[in-house]
Amino acid sequence: MAPLAWRLAQRWCPSSLQVISFPVLQLHLNRTAMRASQKDFENAMNQVKLLKKDPGNEVKLKLYALYKQATEGPCNMPKPGVFDLINKAKWGAWNALGSLPKETARQNYVDLVSSLSSSLESSSQVEPGTDRKSTGYETLMVTSEDGITKIMLNRPTKKNALNVEMYHEIMHALKAASKDDSAITVLTGNGDYYSSGNDLTNFTDIPPGGVEEKAKNGAILLREFVGCFIDFPKPLIAVVNGPAVGISVTLLGLFDAVYASDRATFHTPFSHLGQSPEGCSSYTFPKIMSPAKATEMLVFGKKLTAGEACAQGLVTEVFPDSTFQKEVWTRLKAFAKLPPNAMRISKEIIRNREKEKLHAVNAEECSVLQGRWLSDECMNAVVSFLSRKSKL
Numbered sequence: 001m002a003p004l005a006w007r008l009a010q011r012w013c014p015s016s017l018q019v020i021s022f023p024v025l026q027l028h029l030n031r032t033a034m035r036a037s038q039k040d041f042e043n044a045m046n047q048v049k050l051l052k053k054d055p056g057n058e059v060k061l062k063l064y065a066l067y068k069q070a071t072e073g074p075c076n077m078p079k080p081g082v083f084d085l086i087n088k089a090k091w092g093a094w095n096a097l098g099s100l101p102k103e104t105a106r107q108n109y110v111d112l113v114s115s116l117s118s119s120l121e122s123s124s125q126v127e128p129g130t131d132r133k134s135t136g137y138e139t140l141m142v143t144s145e146d147g148i149t150k151i152m153l154n155r156p157t158k159k160n161a162l163n164v165e166m167y168h169e170i171m172h173a174l175k176a177a178s179k180d181d182s183a184i185t186v187l188t189g190n191g192d193y194y195s196s197g198n199d200l201t202n203f204t205d206i207p208p209g210g211v212e213e214k215a216k217n218g219a220i221l222l223r224e225f226v227g228c229f230i231d232f233p234k235p236l237i238a239v240v241n242g243p244a245v246g247i248s249v250t251l252l253g254l255f256d257a258v259y260a261s262d263r264a265t266f267h268t269p270f271s272h273l274g275q276s277p278e279g280c281s282s283y284t285f286p287k288i289m290s291p292a293k294a295t296e297m298l299v300f301g302k303k304l305t306a307g308e309a310c311a312q313g314l315v316t317e318v319f320p321d322s323t324f325q326k327e328v329w330t331r332l333k334a335f336a337k338l339p340p341n342a343m344r345i346s347k348e349i350i351r352n353r354e355k356e357k358l359h360a361v362n363a364e365e366c367s368v369l370q371g372r373w374l375s376d377e378c379m380n381a382v383v384s385f386l387s388r389k390s391k392l
């Protein structure tokens, strides 16, 4: 039977078959037992996990050997058999350190990681430790703390309108959140708006292939973007801090809970913009709130207050704006303490039988929108907004 840490490594760490993965996890498991003076060492271990580029087997063997020496002292394991190539290489690297003192091995490990971090591009998405903050995003603030990954839309001066970069960054953040060790994921907005929806200047940058190519690429992007929400495996919660427009509203039907400030409003002015529903709302909204109520929103562009959206089932609960943040985050922190696997599995059983249908709806909505974006109705509405805002 393999040692417990190794079996855990195989379960928790998909890359555990790589040479360096086992000691990384082993240290992780031992971290509570470590003294504060080993913080640099622990940070270095975390830093290794963030390296985007593979440093190569030679370096990984060095890291492995230094790790073993730093934590266990000189190698006293029997030499692996001649055909056990990987373990033989690991054993050789460790054994070659002879009687190097543990402290020196630890220092050498930290130095080696530090030289790697400056020479190889490292992922800036996650900082070491349990409180992790993103630094690599232009349009988002992503933090991970108390078992919650918070993805905050961060273009407050544009009311958190989603430009093309933000679509890509949200997809990236969701993919990272689906794999990190947080229990739940939250989407919220910075500033007075949750989001004003699609950035209408997305329509202005026409490629050499013309508007047809733009519309085609837009539909591909939108389909992939919405697909990330359909497939997101952990509880996904919207903290709607202010007004929400367009795609930021329609996506709410794919969230597992929606908490709203009483300042929030919910507006999908698709017909006004010559457009049509997306985010699977043509399917989720009639189910959530009845076809007639969904029509009022999605076809006639009726704007709902938070209270109305709650009464229609789109919003889970509304809080007074003055206590919104405090009350919601207290609640979310309590949720995040629940067993993560149980939450994930329960979400799966609630959502999975709809997944195929949702992907089909998404594909159809994107295809219809692609046509809409080429219509005079849509062009005129966008031109009208942009000229009102002196952007043309």
Ligand SMILES: CCCCCCCCCC/C=C\CC(=O)SCCNC(=O)CCNC(=O)[C@H](O)C(C)(C)COP(=O)(O)OP(=O)(O)OC[C@H]1O[C@@H](n2cnc3c(N)ncnc32)[C@H](O)[C@@H]1OP(=O)(O)O
Pocket: 157, 158, 159, 161, 162, 196, 197, 198, 199, 200, 201, 202, 203, 214, 215, 218, 219, 221, 222, 245, 246, 247, 248, 269, 270, 273, 275, 278, 373, 385, 389
């Ligand atoms: C064909 C290629 C497509 C590529 C993209 C692919 C994926 C797209 C899929 C999604 C499709 C559609 C879904 C939708 O979301 S439709 C809804 C679109 N949103 C809107 O119509 C809202 C437009 N904005 C407003 O009506 C108002 O700005 C507001 C939100 C009601 C706020 O009004 P305000 O008076 O309080 O503030 P205002 O001065 O207008 O705004 C401050 C600055 O923010 C800019 N801004 C706000 N919203 C947007 C936006 N949606 N797009 C671009 N810019 C926006 C506004 O211009 C101001 O900027 P500035 O200070 O003048 O520089």
